Amino acid sequence: MLVIRGERERPEMIREEVAEVLKRILGVEEIPFNVPPQRKMGDLSSAICLSLAKERKRPPMEIAGEAVEQLKANLPPHIQEVTLTPPGYINFKVNWSRLTRELISEILEQGESAGKSFSGGNEKVFIEHTSVNPNKAMHIGHLRNSVLGDTIARVFRWLGYPTEVCNYIDDTGVQVVDVVTALLYLNPPLFEEGTSDFKSVWQKIPEDHPIDYFCWDLYARFQNEVEKDPSLREKREEILHRIEGGNHPVSDFAKELATRIVQSHLETVARLSVFYDLLNWESDIIRQGFWETTFELLKEKGGLRFETEGPNEGCWVVPFGGIAETSNGVRSLDKILVRSNGSITYTAKDIAYQLWKFGILEKDFLYRTWGKQDHGEVLWTTSMEGKEGHQISRRFGKADRVINVIDVRQTYPQQVVSECLRQMGFEKEAERSIHLAYEVVNLSPQAARILGAEETDEKRSVAMSGRSGTGVKAKDFIEMVKKKVVEKADHPLEQSVANALTSAAIRYYLLKFTLESQIVFDFDEALKTTGDTGVYLEYAHARASSILRKAEERKIDFQWGKGVVPVQLTDTERDLVGAISEFASVVMKTAENLRVSRLTEYAFDLATAFTNFYEHPDPGSKVQTPFIHLRDESLRTFRLSLVRAFQIVMGNTLRLLGMPALEKI
Template identity: 40%
Template sequence: MLKETIKSQLQQAVQQCWIDCGNDGECPYEVMLEQPAHEKHGEYATNAAMKLAKAFRKPPVAIAEMIKAKLEADGLIEGLIARVEVVPPGFLNLYLNWNEWMKRYGGAGGTVGYRAEGAKSSAHAKKVLIEHTSINPNKSAHIGHLRNSCIGDTLVRLLRKTGHQVEVHNYIDDLGNQLADTLVGIQQTNMQSRHRRFGDFCWDVYATINKQYAIDPELQHERTKVLHAIEAGDNNTAWLGSLVAERIVREHVEEMGSFGIDYDLLVWESSIVREGFWAKAFELLKQTEAFQQEQEGRLAGCWVLKQEETISGQESEHSQDKVLVRSNGILTYTAKDIAYHLWKFGLLKQDFSYKPFEAGLWTTATLDAAEAGRLEKPTSFGQADMVINVIDYRQEYPQLMVKQALQALGYEEQAEALHHVSYGVVSLSPKSASELGIDTSDGKASYAMSGRQGIGIKIKDLVSRVEQVIEASRPSKEGLSSRMIAIASIRYYLLRFNLQTEVVFDMDQATEISGNTGVYLLYAYARANRVLNKAAAEGAGKGENTFALPAIPELAPAEHSLLTHLSRWPETLALASKELSPNVLCQYAFELATRFSNFYAACPILKGEQELVTFRLWLTAQIKHTLGEALEILGLPTPEAM
């Protein structure tokens, strides 16, 4: 990678200066390489000289001059640096040799160099298992669920792009309170309103039964009965629960598929219990001092995982989370999650039975020997080297419990390889909340969605609304359908925020088509494609994939700005992969589209001397391919026209 190459050689130059000044051993300072805020200060800069002043006992400027001389003597980092500038009080500004960079990293036809570099950076990557979506199978999905899925799917695409082997799971909690409430609602309520989908019907049933719980608390005993029945299996209620859950999961999978989101495996919580995964995990945990059955107090009879540390201020709020088996014998969600993670890392020495759910998607299942023998066994699932769980910040404590259980069992390496990608929830702006009938007279900045109260924006309703806005506002119907543009717009809207940011959803903002939006990126890609097609038709560039590497002329400011940004694509990929942050890619793509717009306005691409036209067409091809890669990872289309 370009930045790492420069940093490594710079570190060697600093080390040599350290020795030349009479010091022994390794230089104690690790060189930091930054990207200057202003491009006139070069493509990279370092303050290493100022950090070394005390150790070298020399003025920072003098140290900077020593480092500069060393770099020049060594060939300015393999020819990649055109010049180095020392700036008081001791900065080193490095200016790239663009012709050398082009030969090394800017292959003919676009981004050949970028793809090779990305794969090379993760050649030793191990298997990564990503769990995301994991919606309770009791009603239709809403936009909060969609943020989870878009984040998870983008991480899947990102890690695959950077060379990792990735397996994608969707965990189905078919033994939990939410499904139990919906089953109680189906049995205890009389829903008469019309619904187009079963999930929408269950949405209203779920909200209705929770309102009845408030009126008649005794009705909640029915939930306990249902929970016992669906966990036991092989009874009327369990079969009803299975049918309801499967029907809704099929709707969820279909809906996510329209956003380009898919999975390798559906893991059902009931499989974990009925296939004996929890029983095996239970026996392992009983051998540790951390897992004990309480004999007295409010948790008497419960099996709990003793906590070495608690999250400050959250002990009372989350005290029940450390309970793995309640006194009535019902397992908590966390208990089953611990068993599931032992399996994810291949630590239970036991596997699920599997069957196809639909084309390309497998599901765990309880099969007899004859059924299992008739099915072709899928590619081995699990056995992960790294596990990533995409779950909102409210699940931080249970995620820490899973990690602690691994540590208690002596699996320190696996605990270290377990990562929780936490994110802020989606709430409603006052205007959006008001449109749903929520009382906003208290003047709050946002309003939480609540499935129990039936408050939220279903994904299908959001897509239809945004599609209508797109259809009414687009000047041309050429290229992508308004529905596809709407889906891309929604997906980008949910990805562009910092993960920890609470997304205050506002319908007006979600349907904007200018500024930092998915639509803006699609238009930029389509514009680059149109320019290249026109050039090919006119014979100006002889087709984008046949360009010889052009000589770089004296760069106009807009051209220099674009080249600088393009050169940072590999390190942006690496940073996003390391930090598991889709918004890093969003910011890069938006900045690239903005710089391309400036370039397009300032620099005639198809007019001028042939050498200049060839260079600008080559640059446009780089933009198209790099933006195309970013769109692909973000799960957005690459339209030929808009």
């Protein structure tokens, strides 16, 4: 759990006010709170006296009774009534009128920065997400990663933390090697040794076929071919060395290929408003000698061992405790960083990279700009042709906290990385190396069948696999959702609106699940546009905007003043105020525990509260008068101001979720 410093927000504030008084009265350290099951009981409740009964050897009703008496004599500022219900609950009624006056004033005054805190100080947060192998198209599982990381980054930025987002490009890994090998040697015209002219190879990619899609199929095909053709395996080995070594036409070709595919990945996620500050290339980590420095550091600080015997003979390993029996027989648990042939493992590179993120490593990348992104910010990239860190306008790395967004299957290697940091003596950095682990996206049996997967079990979900080419490609999915959104609309949509709804629907779908919940992707489920969806959120915001627009068109003057707040709010007014008041503390909690689903849940609650208020501002009454038609000027002003306050907070919530806040649909 991260510790987030921040100002106390409304619900927290009220709770703390109450807790303060109660702690004094009862002489306890902590006061637990909960919400009563029925509204008439109150808005806030505590069962503290029930747990106190035993140790104090007194009936809970008696303890609570005395506490209530004292509370009545000394009411916390935002509480208007305290009651007692058996078997010993203390219930509090909030002074909604007062809370509403303060809350709306504050929001209208602060506008779009309402609820924003500037508590982050100088603590820099470094977030790595996406990091898709640049050898094929992205699929929906990758999107979950991107959208999670992007949302977390938005939350930290909002809270005032200097935040840096990077996308790691593994351009020297076997996946890229496979596709390069396939391009060069699978189909004629074959690559001729000694030449640096790759024109004919590039021409294999049809012009009307996106490169990432082409490589998706090619990569899957290559997996089959390489199985039965030993000469391809040899070629692959050769190409691996050339790419790792650099300084060879094939290496340049691989880089070019990866660059083009990265570009298509960036275009894909940009459709969901996902952007980065920096692209970090693995080839640059290798070429800048990050590992050599790390190797020395590891040997110097300890935590690394050269094996002279046993199964890992000839390797440099990090000891992780003995031998274990696994399903594949008896294995050493120690993590190999340098193989007996001298080459280094992925985890070794990861350790070096993690050290760089914290600014521990003396080495640095060279940097240049990649280009401007759709949101107007420049994207940087590491590059051997770039400038040194001190020569550019930005400073990358040197973070105080590092969040790596990687799926749950990589928990073990991530632990190895932070454990290595610990063993090297970087205790604080190990503590602040956070693996944001989330479960994968699988395909429902139906979805798998639609995609043409063979042998689907009707009960079991199917893992997506780049190797076999089964998966829902991100761009396909985006297009499908867009098509559905346009179809479902009762009027023609502007392109920008259709795109915004599409993005909101997809982001919401991928964010609403808890981190440990596997998403079993099903087309019907994922293409929903009613109920608990991103579309619902957009409608609530657009509806509020329309009301305000209409009020303006009719020249309705609604000048906010605290005097317009009714003494007694209706149920739906009160629920909406309650939802609005929770905004800031929800954002804070999201940053603390990195559980973004809490934010989507809140967004839905907030939108629901508004929609209910809009449909039934006077729940008891048979007639519901549109706000702009209200005769009672004071009430009209109040309700329109509440709409405005909602619109501001909903807009902020949407932006935190990376969704455009539509004024009109």
